[in-house]
Amino acid sequence: MSTQTIERAAERVAQATPSGLSRRIAGLSDGAIAWLFVSPTIVLLLAINIFPLLWTIYLSFTNYRANQPGRAIRWIGTRNYERLLGSEDIWGYMQATAHFVCWTMALQVLLGLGLALLINRNFKGASFWTTVILIPMMLSPAVVGTFWTYLYQPQTGIFSYIVNLFADVGPLNMIGSVELAPWAIVIADTWMWTPYIMLLCLAGLRSIPDYLYEAAEVDRANTWQKFWYITLPRVLPFLMLAVLFRGIENFKMFDMVVELTSGGPGSTTELASINLKREAFEKWRTGYSSAFAIILFVTVFGLGNIYVKALNRVKS
Amino acid sequence: MRVLKTCAVAAVLTAGVVNGAYAQEKEITLCWAAWDPANALVELSKDFTAESGIKMNFEFVPWTNFADRMLNELNSGGKLCDLMIGDSQWIGGGAVYGHYVKLNEFFDKEGISMDDFLPATVNAYSTWPKGTPNYYALPAMGDALGWVYRKDWFARPEIQAAFKEKYGRDLEVPKNWDELMETAEFFQGREIDGKKVYGAAIYTERGSEGITMGVTAALYAWGFKYENTPGKYDMDGAVNSPAAVEALEAYKKFYECCTPPGHSDAYMVANLDAYKSGQVAMQMNWFAFFPGIAKDEAVGGDVSGFFANPRETVEGSTLGGQGISVVAYSDKQEEALQYIKWFAQPEVQAKWWKLGGYSCHKAVAGAPDFPTSTPFAGEFLKAMGSVKDFWQEPTYAELLLAMQKRVHDYVVADKGTAQEALDKLIEDWTITFEDDGKI
Incomplete structure (x- = not known):
């Protein structure tokens, strides 16, 4: 758009502005007008994000229970934090969460990138298969959790049947076994969200100009060298962004796992967010669960910041 | 004419509003x-x-x-x-x-x-x-919590003979938890009508109240008490008494020996399904479901029999x-x-x-x-x-969730011992009662 066109458009907007309003705005400085425009957003941000965060921090130092509104709120200092950090159970939930996040990320990156490389070859029917592969991520996590419970059913589930085709292990109790249940939730999440990683990787692959590969051909680079020196560096920022999004989401994972295992057997798959929900809305220990929420927030925020710095370094 | 039309519309609207208000009240x-x-x-x-x-x-x-x-x-x-x-x-x-x-x-x-x-x-x-x-x-x-059994299977001569040969007594409705477990063990993995069947469907659900309701059926039959002195919240020695430990161990043994594969998160509906599909010889469930079972096409009529929770040292049923x-x-x-x-x-x-x-x-x-x-x-x-009944305290949800965790950890996830599970349960319940100002 040329400068003249912009000026003409500005003139038209000025003419269309009611005279009363234009007089009022005319008296304001540029800074004041800027504040005028951003203030609704700031008010919303304060009301929806900042105030609840500050309120949660306050509650985390109290004995408040949301189901007992008449009860006096007592300041108990850092007692909630001491209980949390000294609890073996909490560390168990954090370990279960770390296991889930690390393994889902590793598998989804490998499979997602592999699928993206495959789809990027533009074979006949590539569009059809792309659509088919994307279906799992379009489903609701609760639905995915529910139908994987059927797939994992030891006697009639297809998962146990397939495993028994290769190894005669009998009915495979994926959800009820302490050893297998953590992998059961990793497999279900990987099935659901690998397409998302694939999609972002595919965007990265499609953005690589052909001339880079042509130049590599001229230099007699082999397939591995082309992947290592051209494809991977170009896709890496996309891949890291996908990992950031999925990592944060999986740290907060709740619905799919609740449907699949309810956190069991015992507390084997009780992720931090599941325990947080139980503390906050089933036990109604609002002060205690606020402290837990703050610890989780600081953890995700801290790890996220470190990761974003690494991402920026990769980009630059 | 116009005025008439307006009046008619107004009358209809008024009648609607009045009717709506009346219906809303009632x-x-x-x-x-x-x-x-x-x-x-x-x-x-x-x-x-x-x-x-x-x-x-x-x-x-x-x-x-x-x-x-x-x-x-x-x-x-x-x-x-x-x-x-x-x-x-x-x-x-x-x-x-x-x-x-x-x-x-x-x-x-x-x-x-x-x-x-x-x-x-x-x-x-x-x-x-x-x-x-x-x-x-x-x-x-x-x-209350009760049991349903396959009366038709229990009555079969070949099954009765096999049972008598193995245990030296007649196959009949279990009178105590030892007999209950023996009966379930007998049916576990047995082939009936060309189909592999299992002992019993018991409560093992983790998310709400399932496993607690099941475990307390065993605990009450062993004479379980929540407090040494009612109203004093003195749980040590009651909740983790030797009898309570024995009952919890028995429930775990039952889960391990005599339930269908994958029965690790089961409550009312899962037990009903296992029973109605002919997968198990017995099921634990609420009496509320028994009228439905008695009328069921597949397992109703003379096919099923019913019994209250068997005693071990005392009579006791979960409410x-x-x-x-x-x-x-x-x-x-x-x-x-x-x-x-x-x-x-x-x-x-x-x-x-x-x-x-x-x-x-x-x-x-x-x-x-x-x-x-x-x-x-x-x-x-x-x-x-x-x-x-379980605690009926205002903080019951907190007390229940603690028990769900501790007993599921022990019975299904095989973590620690029964004694440790009950000791930890007392610790959890003590915190709850302290926070609530009861102790």
Whole structure:
């Protein structure tokens, strides 16, 4: 758009502005007008994000229970934090969460990138298969959790049947076994969200100009060298962004796992967010669960910041 | 003509508004769990609507979300429910936090006497503090945990012979938990009609209350107590007594030896499915489901038999069931109380039992022909004679979740010992009672 066109458009907007309003705005400085425009957003941000965060921090130092509104709120200092950090159970939930996040990320990156490389070859029917592969991520996590419970059913589930085709292990109790249940939730999440990683990787692959590969051909680079020196560096920022999004989401994972295992057997798959929900809305220990929420927030925020710095370094 | 048309439209609109307002005044909502007895109550309540002109709406929530959904509703002072058929353990919170209307004055005014109801149900479903004449509900649905077995399999000569050869006694309804486990063990992995079957479906659910209800069936049969001195919250030596440890170990052994593969997160519906599909010889479940089983095409009639929870050292059954309360936040308390008055009548209670609900009224449950009225009525009375309930404290949800975790960790996830599980449970419960100012 040329400068003249912009000026003409500005003139038209000025003419269309009611005279009363234009007089009022005319008296304001540029800074004041800027504040005028951003203030609704700031008010919303304060009301929806900042105030609840500050309120949660306050509650985390109290004995408040949301189901007992008449009860006096007592300041108990850092007692909630001491209980949390000294609890073996909490560390168990954090370990279960770390296991889930690390393994889902590793598998989804490998499979997602592999699928993206495959789809990027533009074979006949590539569009059809792309659509088919994307279906799992379009489903609701609760639905995915529910139908994987059927797939994992030891006697009639297809998962146990397939495993028994290769190894005669009998009915495979994926959800009820302490050893297998953590992998059961990793497999279900990987099935659901690998397409998302694939999609972002595919965007990265499609953005690589052909001339880079042509130049590599001229230099007699082999397939591995082309992947290592051209494809991977170009896709890496996309891949890291996908990992950031999925990592944060999986740290907060709740619905799919609740449907699949309810956190069991015992507390084997009780992720931090599941325990947080139980503390906050089933036990109604609002002060205690606020402290837990703050610890989780600081953890995700801290790890996220470190990761974003690494991402920026990769980009630059 | 135009004026006439305008008047006609105005008249129609006015009539609509008046009608709407009238209908709005004359309807109440009853909240309960979504299960067989709820359907019976819908049927029963049609008589109330016919008599009073008050339309009944129902809000039924599946059991797994029932407590979560309804306690949130009560805690937030919601007006969705005018009447609540809440679980027996909610009575403490309902009374202390002011969710339920106290009914003493209303009962006195309307001549409703709690002496007309089975004492165990009045104590469990209506009173707070326990054992005092402060009523917050009318006993609505008596229930306890019981067992169902494949009577037809038990009667087969070849199965009886195999059982006698193995255990040196006749195959019959188990009289204690040792016999119960032996029977389940006998059926585990046995081939019947060309199909592999399993011993029993027991409660193992993790998310809501399932495994606690199952484990307490064993604990109560071993004489379990929550406190050494009632009301003192002195749990050490009671909750983790040698008998309690033995009972918990027995439940774990039962889970490991005699349940179908993958039965690690099962509650009411999962047990019903396992039983109705011919997968198990026995199932643990609430008496509330027994009318449905007795009428079932596949396992009804003479196919199934019923028995109360067997004793080990004492008679003891886990209490189910609920009372009906008026929600304090309701704007239609008058109509809700009218429903309770109607529901308390002996003839309505008789119809309630006939339709599949478990009446707690002595005129029904105390009638001479009651024990023989259905194949399970006698066992129901036997179970109700020795019921014991979980904590009914205002903090019951917190106490329940702690037990869910500790016993599931031990029984299903095989973590630690029974002694450790019960010791840790006391630690959790102590924190809860300390926070609540009870100790």
